[in-house]
Amino acid sequence: xxxxxxxxxxxxxxxxxxxxxxxxxxxxxxxxxxxxxxxxxxxxxxxxxxxxxxxxxxxxxxxxxxxxxxxxxxxxxxxxxxxxxxxxxxxxxxxxxxxxxxxxxxxxxxxxxxxxxxxxxxxxxxxxxxxxxxxxxxxxxxxxxxxxxxxxxxxxxxxxxxxxxxxxxxxxxxxxxxxx
Numbered sequence: 001x002x003x004x005x006x007x008x009x010x011x012x013x014x015x016x017x018x019x020x021x022x023x024x025x026x027x028x029x030x031x032x033x034x035x036x037x038x039x040x041x042x043x044x045x046x047x048x049x050x051x052x053x054x055x056x057x058x059x060x061x062x063x064x065x066x067x068x069x070x071x072x073x074x075x076x077x078x079x080x081x082x083x084x085x086x087x088x089x090x091x092x093x094x095x096x097x098x099x100x101x102x103x104x105x106x107x108x109x110x111x112x113x114x115x116x117x118x119x120x121x122x123x124x125x126x127x128x129x130x131x132x133x134x135x136x137x138x139x140x141x142x143x144x145x146x147x148x149x150x151x152x153x154x155x156x157x158x159x160x161x162x163x164x165x166x167x168x169x170x171x172x173x174x175x176x177x178x179x180x
Contacts, residue, residue, distance in 0.1 A: 002130040007048035012127060015087060016045060016077055020140050025074040026066035031172030034062035040143055044109045049124045052106055057115035057151055057159055061178060064095045064118055065170035068177060073122055084132035093122040099180060115151035115159055117178060
């Protein structure tokens with residue numbers, strides 16, 4: 001059965017590091033709730049109550065918009081291989097952009113990934129596990145290459161133009177501050 005903790009233990013850290021996918025949940029004060037899958041080598045545990053993840057360019061930019069208005073965030077991990085478990089990290093987060101001083105301090109935590117647009121810094125105040133017994137088993141095959149190929153084809157200036165055209169506002173019209 002589910003358990004609650006005030007911090008990320010060594011055992012939980014190990015579980016997180018083995019997962020190939022995680023899900024981000026955010027919501028503004030009104031409008032749509034967003035749940036977004038994330039993958040690649042884009043999440044780091046900095047200490048028992050702090051995680052950061054590298055947000056890559058995508059079709060939307062809901063997380064950044066939501067965090068400007070409501071800084072609550074949930075990160076969920078599901079075990080799709082091995083023993084079943086669902087793990088949620090609850091807390092409060094802030095987005096840093098390449099123009100922010102904090103970006104320079106944190107970007108070195110990640111491998112170079114084209115299209116990096118924000119680093120999300122989350123203070124974790126609750127860790128919750130649940131059984132996950134109804135989650136199906138899947139076998140990990142590989143990372144998809146399409147996003148990186150698309151980003152590299154667009155180039156740095158093309159990505160900045162894309163951000164300006166597609167990532168400046170959420171689907172509810174809320175600003176993301178991607179362009180400063």
